[in-house]
Amino acid sequence: MKKFTILFLLLSLASFAQVTTVPFPALATGPVTLNFNKAGTPLATYTGTIYAHIGVTVNGEPWQNVKGTWGVDSSQPAMTLVSGTTYKLEITPDLYTYFGVPTSSTITQICVVFRAAGTSGQPQSVNYFSNVGAFQVTLSAPAANSTTILNANGNLTVTASNTGGPASYSLSSNGVTxxxxxxxxxxxxxxxxxxxxxxxxxxxxxxxNVITRNFYVMVNPGTLTEAMPTAWEDGINYIAADPTQAVLVLDAPNKDFVYVAGSFNGYQPSTQHAMKKDPATGKFWLRLTNLTANAVNTYQYWVVDQTPIANSPVLVKTADPFSTLVLNGADANYPSGQEREVTVLQTAQPAYNWQVTNFTKPAKEDLVIYEVLVRDFDAGMSYQSLIDKIDYFKNLKVNAIELMPVMEYEGDESWGYNTSFHMAADKFYGTQNKLKEFIDLCHQNGIAIIMDVALNHAFGSNPMNRMWMTDPDGDGWGSPSTENPYFNTMGMHSYNVGSDFNHQQPRTKNYVRRVLKHWIEEFNIDGFRWDLTKGFTQNCPNSDACTNGYQQDRVDVLKEYVDYTWNLDPTHYAIFEHLGQDNEEREWANYRINEGKGIMMWGIMNSQYNELSMGYASNINRVGHSSRGFTGKRLVGYAESHDEERLMYKNLQFGNSLSASHNVKNLNTALLRMSAITAMLIPVPGPKMIWHFGELGMDDSIYTCNNGVVNLPGGTDGDCKLDTKPQPQWAENWMGVIQRKKLY
Structure with a gap:
């Protein structure tokens, strides 16, 4: 199931001059012209095609019968430029037919987001909702879909009005009129x-005509103080001796009370599911009983702060921060009116039957690492696709595979660095057991698995971000507040994305250790490639010079984290993507080297090797570890990674063409030069890395869009760097092309 996350405030279209309909209000039984004025919106300076991500509210449920797929331009309607900044969309012959809604249903709104072409980082409007039909209902109090917090025995007044003359009103709660x-x-x-x-x-x-409005009341259960009888961990604690029970623990400082809503109470929790508070730790906890062994349950926390700081929400509904499987949207299968991610809880889960329990890792200095983005490896976009290609990896003679992030991230088709739940495997690629099967199969064939982890930040749906956030527009999304015990309120380094973890906070350190332990012990991960280690400092907001300079605080905390992984697994790999100054990298590379450890450092050599591949002079001296003052062979040298332009693309575009007999812009000549590049990279002593399909001379630009068009940076419409890529290596059977097969 595709996940589409709406990140913007829900707005009533009729009150904004940017959007109008003809007729107004729109009627579901006839044609409608939807007009959009981009002036004053994020699309104001965008000059490309504007697309409408558009659906309708059907029987009270918004965003139904959406046309096409977000980001897939060919599947969604393009707006027609009328003049200046005004665009239109003709919806014909009527809303029912256009959106494929049965005429027995009631359409009450058009829901639309206007977006630029492409999928990654492109401008888009807020969400607009345009009323449909002459009959409209205004819920004055409380607000639609709102939750009112009351003390026990409190009162709630409901007021509403409608247009078009008298109507019949029926108010029910919890199924009772x-x-x-x-x-x-x-x-x-x-x-x-x-x-x-x-x-x-x-x-x-x-x-x-029938219009439905929903809203909620939550009763303050009062202070429920009770000591935890056992030092349970944050998250789910399964009771091995009793699969009908589980204990949930949530660390939520500055919060007044928490309910657990789940499939076991129909997402209508009573005081029975109000969490207790441990007086010693301040943590909330709840013992769930009467569960069915091995049954799949889902739940989320309803976290309340009755006196929040300015611009912070009273109520946050969130999954467990320590979730190992997260569902949302249609996947969550919760009752109508519920929202946000939920955590999967399943007692008595059968353990995966590992075939290899004593894998001997290749020596660090002998590693030949193959970097893989599961999404772009083949059209299957799955762990099963990797399993099916095990012979491809074996024949390539690599002894390690580095998976770009597979932890639960925002959306589906992503590089994965926008992680939101670090302990959960993203289900888009397959099940947790399927990931374990792939790891197990690699171990059976002498191949280690390295996981790319982005632990310097987290993205919007992360519970630790949302529980303590500023959300002035009330849309359920925001940035960390001054109360947040995990995140900085701003990036403390110059490369920040998402919410920036404060790695000097004890809670953050505990979270990171839990994440590392989970993947090492539960998935037998052999090593971590730590993304953007420059971000582990508290010293450098908005300063490139500071971020790129030596920072003692990040040196210390990263050593602390790596020491923890070595305590769990003495031969565990630690690889840093730091790309910084030699003095800082040298300290890590030489760390505990006399014990056979040492942290491996990414050693980018893209431009140097690309100059050679294009037929120009270059110095590749720094591909060797000694050039950087490393005592041991701890430099992972590479000519290509996911983050740089493809060598072959630049060969064909900019290669040396002075000699007619050796024109690098010629495909076969360019491939021949890539063979030489491999011979000048892999044999250099120390670990090396290949970016997938470099071994076949991949010549699609890194900026290739999902439709095959190359969209380079610098324009007003962004680029396609993060887009899902075409699959010429399989579609065109490159293994059957002699010149490419020789390179492989």
Whole structure:
């Protein structure tokens, strides 16, 4: 199931001049012209094609029957330029037909986001909602889809009005009708003496038209202080002796109370599922009982701060920060009206049957690492695809595979560095057991597995970000607040993306250690490639010079983390993508080298080897570890990685063509030079790395879009660096092309 995450405030289209409809209001039974004025929006200076990610609200559920797929331009309607900054979309012959909605259903809104072409980092509008139909309902109090916090025995007044004359109102909560009014256009009712959480539905009917509004009440359960009888860990604690129980623990300082909502209570928790607070640690905890052994349950925390700091939410609904499997959207299968990610809980899970339990890793200095992005390895985009290609890896004679991040990240088709749940394997590529099967199979064939980890930051849906965030527009997304015990309120280095972890905070350190332990012990991961280690400092906001200089705090904390992995597994690989000054990298490379350890450093040599491959003079001296003052062979030299332009692309575009008999812009000549590059890279003593399909002379630019067009940086429409790539190596059977096979 594809995941589409809406990141912007929900806005009523009718109140904004950027968007209008003809007729107004739109009618579901006839044609509609949707007009968009990009002036004053994030698309104001964009000059390319504007696409509409568009759907409708059907029977009260927004974003139904969406046209096409986000980011797939050919599947979504393009806006037509009218003049200046105004665009239009003709919806014909009527909304029911255009969106494929049965006429027995009721359409009450058009839902639309206007976006630029492509998928990665392109400008897009906020979400607009345009009313449909002459009959409209305004819920004045409380707000639609809102949650009101009340003390026990509190009251809630509901007021609403409608257009088009009298209508019938029916208010129910938790499935029980509370009040009805058969004929009014101004409705009011007060629900008194509320002692339990309420899930309200207001149904308003006028003739054959029905509009539904939902809202909620959460009752403060009061202080439930009780000591944890055992020092349980944060997250899920399974009780081996009793698979009908599990204990949940949440560390949530500055929060007043927490409910656990899940499949075991229909996502309508009562005080039975209000978490207790341990007086010694301040952590919230709850023992779940009467679970069915091996049954799949889902849950989320409803975290409440009744007096939040400015611009922070009262209520946050979030999955467990220590989730090992996360579901959202249609995957979550929760009741209508629920939202956000949920954690999977399953007692008595059968353990994976590892075939190799005593894998001997290749020596660090002998590593030939093959870097893989699962998404772009082949059209299957799955662990199974890698399993099916085990002979390809074996014949290539690599002895390690480095997986670009496979931890739960935002969206589906991504590089994976936008991680949100570091202990969960992203389900887009397959199941956890399928990932284990791939690791196990590699170990059976003498191939180590290195995992790329992005632990300097996390992205928006991360629970530790959302529980302590500033969210002034109330859309459920935000940046870390000053209360956040994990993240800085701003990036403390010049390369920051997402929310920046503060690695001097004890809670952050504990989280990182839990993540490392999980992947080493549960998945038998042989090593970590640490992404952007420059980001582990607290000293360098907005300063390139500082970020790129020696920083003692990150040297110390990264040694601490690596020591922890070596305590778990003495032969574990540690690889840093630092790309910094020699003095800092040298300290890591030489760290505990006398014990046979030492941290391996990424050694980028892209431009130097590319000059050679294009037929020009170059100095490749720094591919050797001694050139950087490393005592041992701890430099992972490489000519290509996921982050640089393909050598072959530049060979064909810019290669030396002075000699007609050796024109590097000729494909066969360019491939021949790549063979020479391999011979000048791999034999150099020390670990080396290959970026997937460099071994076949991949000549598609790194900026190739998913439709095969190359979109280089520098334009107003961005580039396609992060796009899903075409698969010419399989589609064109490159293994059957002699010149490419020789390179392999």
């Amino acid at each position: 509370l009040n009805t009014n058969a004929s009014t256009s101004n409705y009011s009712f007060t629900h008194t003496g509320i002692t339990a959480n309420q899930n309200y539905t207001l149904v308003v009917t006028q003739g054959t």
